[in-house]
Amino acid sequence: MNDTPGNDEGREAQDEATPGERLRAAREASGQDVQEVARRLRIDSLRITAMEEGDISALGAPVFAAGYVRAYARLVGLPSEELLSDYALDGAATTPPALDESPLARPTTTRWSRSRAPRRKAGGGKGWRAVLIWLLVALVLAAAAGWWLMMQRGGVLPSAAVGEQAAARQQLSLPHTPAGDAQAAGRPAEVVPETTPGNEPTVPDRQAAEPVSGAGVAGDAASSSAPTRQPAEDELEIAFSEDSWVELYDGSGKRLLHRLARAGEALSFVGPAPFKLVLGYVPGVRLRLNGEAVDLSPYRGRRLARLTLAGDSTRNENRP
Amino acid sequence: MFARLRGLFSNDLSIDLGTANTLIYVKGEGIVLDEPSVVAIRMERGTGNPKNIAAVGIEAKRMLGRTPGNIQAIRPLKDGVIADFTVTEKMLQHFIHKVHTDKFKFFHPSPRVLVCVPCGSTQVERRAIRESAAGAGAREVYLIEEPMAAAIGAGLPVNEASGSMVLDIGGGTTEVAVISLAGIVYSASVRIGGDRFDEAIINYVRRNYGTLIGESTAERIKEEVGSAYPGDEVLEIEVRGRNLAEGIPRSFTLNSNEILEALQEPLSGIVSAVKTALEQTPPELGADVAERGMVLTGGGALLRDFDRLLMEETGLPVLVAEDPLTCVARGGGRALEMIDETGTDVFTSE
Numbered sequence: 001m002n003d004t005p006g007n008d009e010g011r012e013a014q015d016e017a018t019p020g021e022r023l024r025a026a027r028e029a030s031g032q033d034v035q036e037v038a039r040r041l042r043i044d045s046l047r048i049t050a051m052e053e054g055d056i057s058a059l060g061a062p063v064f065a066a067g068y069v070r071a072y073a074r075l076v077g078l079p080s081e082e083l084l085s086d087y088a089l090d091g092a093a094t095t096p097p098a099l100d101e102s103p104l105a106r107p108t109t110t111r112w113s114r115s116r117a118p119r120r121k122a123g124g125g126k127g128w129r130a131v132l133i134w135l136l137v138a139l140v141l142a143a144a145a146g147w148w149l150m151m152q153r154g155g156v157l158p159s160a161a162v163g164e165q166a167a168a169r170q171q172l173s174l175p176h177t178p179a180g181d182a183q184a185a186g187r188p189a190e191v192v193p194e195t196t197p198g199n200e201p202t203v204p205d206r207q208a209a210e211p212v213s214g215a216g217v218a219g220d221a222a223s224s225s226a227p228t229r230q231p232a233e234d235e236l237e238i239a240f241s242e243d244s245w246v247e248l249y250d251g252s253g254k255r256l257l258h259r260l261a262r263a264g265e266a267l268s269f270v271g272p273a274p275f276k277l278v279l280g281y282v283p284g285v286r287l288r289l290n291g292e293a294v295d296l297s298p299y300r301g302r303r304l305a306r307l308t309l310a311g312d313s314t315r316n317e318n319r320p
Numbered sequence: 321m322f323a324r325l326r327g328l329f330s331n332d333l334s335i336d337l338g339t340a341n342t343l344i345y346v347k348g349e350g351i352v353l354d355e356p357s358v359v360a361i362r363m364e365r366g367t368g369n370p371k372n373i374a375a376v377g378i379e380a381k382r383m384l385g386r387t388p389g390n391i392q393a394i395r396p397l398k399d400g401v402i403a404d405f406t407v408t409e410k411m412l413q414h415f416i417h418k419v420h421t422d423k424f425k426f427f428h429p430s431p432r433v434l435v436c437v438p439c440g441s442t443q444v445e446r447r448a449i450r451e452s453a454a455g456a457g458a459r460e461v462y463l464i465e466e467p468m469a470a471a472i473g474a475g476l477p478v479n480e481a482s483g484s485m486v487l488d489i490g491g492g493t494t495e496v497a498v499i500s501l502a503g504i505v506y507s508a509s510v511r512i513g514g515d516r517f518d519e520a521i522i523n524y525v526r527r528n529y530g531t532l533i534g535e536s537t538a539e540r541i542k543e544e545v546g547s548a549y550p551g552d553e554v555l556e557i558e559v560r561g562r563n564l565a566e567g568i569p570r571s572f573t574l575n576s577n578e579i580l581e582a583l584q585e586p587l588s589g590i591v592s593a594v595k596t597a598l599e600q601t602p603p604e605l606g607a608d609v610a611e612r613g614m615v616l617t618g619g620g621a622l623l624r625d626f627d628r629l630l631m632e633e634t635g636l637p638v639l640v641a642e643d644p645l646t647c648v649a650r651g652g653g654r655a656l657e658m659i660d661e662t663g664t665d666v667f668t669s670e
Contacts, residue, residue, distance in 0.1 A: 042637045044611065063475040064612050067639025071627075 026076035242284025334652030340491025345653035400438035412456035433458035440509030467497030473651025474641035483605025489620025524582030533561035549625035613637030
């Protein structure tokens with residue numbers, strides 16, 4: 001009668017008595033038989049026997065098994081928590097049933113819906129989340145890489161590119177003014193040795209063609225000799241008769257000026273066109289590009305002006 | 321549009337919005353918040369009397385009964401349902417933020433929220449709870465009936481085709497339900513709970529000792545010597561209260577038998593609710609319950625020998641769930657997990 005079934009043998013080797021045996025011993029010591037205990041606990045006597053034999057699975061869901069053991073232990077005056085841990089029930093009872101053994105998690109067909117249809121399919125929630133997070137991470141990485149590349153190229157590209165652009169603009173706008181002519185005509189000669197120096201000052205249509213080749217060769221020349229950006233440069237003079245905010249960027253995007261200029265100041269800049277200007281108080285400003293006054297009449301009656309000066313012709317890109 | 325994105329940075333919450341305490345269970349983290357459902361409101365002086373929140377939770381509970389004129393400590397829930405809509409919303413908002421403080425501060429949390437409602441609550445009351453949670457920043461709000469959550473939290477096999485009976489004794493209400501196939505077959509809610517026990521003790525002491533004691537003293541008496549069934553040993557406790565005749569605080573001793581007597585009325589209310597439930601239960605399910613027993617959850621289950629009382633009164637096995645105080649919140653959390661896992665629907669309609 002004292003034989004315990006196989007599932008408790010391993011435990012028996014360690015402990016002197018299985019929890020079932022302890023319960024039985026305590027019950028016998030108090031002089032009650034199984035029927036008596038069953039009556040007092042309102043539990044079926046088969047369950048009492050199962051507990052004493054350590055057959056916990058016969059008791060049903062962990063919540064019931066733990067409850068029965070606790071009630072029995074209290075009746076016979078044994079420490080219930082100790083017994084529960086001996087039965088290895090404690091964990092099963094405290095934590096909700098694991099996924100596969102949970103009655104609700106069972107893949108039954110009971111998907112009836114009384115109120116709201118379930119939002120997602122089984123397991124869909126987590127996967128969706130992970131995918132979205134990885135996508136976000138990838139996006140951020142790509143953006144960072146792109147930015148870095150831009151910055152890397154940014155150091156080299158603008159000067160050359162803008163230089164070419166400026167040169168192209170120059171050839172379109174320059175031929176009208178004699179002063180600009182002289183300057184523009186002089187400069188390609190410095191950089192471009194191939195062009196014959198003899199005929200260049202007098203032939204304007206040659207000039208129109210030459211700077212293109214000149215600019216093309218300028219890159220090559222720059223690698224051998226010291227880079228001079230002479231051909232693309234213009235001179236801008238700003239005179240202030242009133243206080244005015246002024247921002248000035250040259251063609252390479254470099255900020256030359258970003259402050260409040262005082263009345264009476266006269267400033268002069270040489271750099272690659274086009275110049276981008278923001279003037280806070282137009283009426284108080286005079287501009288001269290390559291020695292020629294810039295017409296500010298489109299801004300009459302206004303205070304703020306944003307303009308871009310390409311070569312010596314003023315192109316107003318006014319975006320209020 | 322960003323609700324889903326923000327949802328990635330929020331945790332799903334299961335909220336046991338109780339009369340006495342609010343518990344929040346976070347998926348994967350367990351119970352993260354357990355605070356009294358109390359809000360202290362400060363009224364500004366001047367016209368219009370704008371109100372703002374002075375404290376929520378434990379801090380506010382400390383203020384109960386100790387506030388100056390312009391501060392009011394109130395319990396926005398009564399009998400398990402919302403009595404003050406805006407204050408409940410503020411309280412929920414506070415708790416939801418509190419749960420999310422440590423992570424992702426730059427995102428407003430927008431979690432999926434499951435809220436437990438008493439099964440006796442009306443549509444209007446449910447709607448109020450839903451709106452409250454939505455107003456507090458929830459992305460989606462699910463409602464679950466408390467006994468169902470309690471049964472899941474206790475680990476009852478609710479999805480089986482067999483009856484499981486659960487008795488959830490909360491602060492304001494006691495819910496009894498018979499559950500089978502993930503649905504509630506019978507449920508009833510009586511507005512008796514831990515608060516009524518305290519009241520009964522206060523009344524008893526005033527009647528028999530001519531002494532006034534406070535709510536927190538009554539709660540301490542209940543926890544230390546309260547019992548639902550005459551036990552083998554008699555416990556005693558020394559308490560202090562104001563003698564009504566003399567107007568002076570006096571100290572006196574109470575024993576567990578007196579408290580048992582004091583608790584008779586609320587206890588018999590709960591017992592009769594259980595008996596009614598057993599009467600109304602279809603016979604097959606009743607047989608299942610008789611075979612396996614009913615499970616007690618909620619703070620009331622901690623009252624000494626409550627299970628014994630019910631056992632004697634009904635003749636059925638009565639078991640106390642593991643960690644009965646958090647059963648409902650844990651069960652709600654489990655139900656939330658089940659939405660993702662299986663799509664099992666245990667949620668209540670509006």
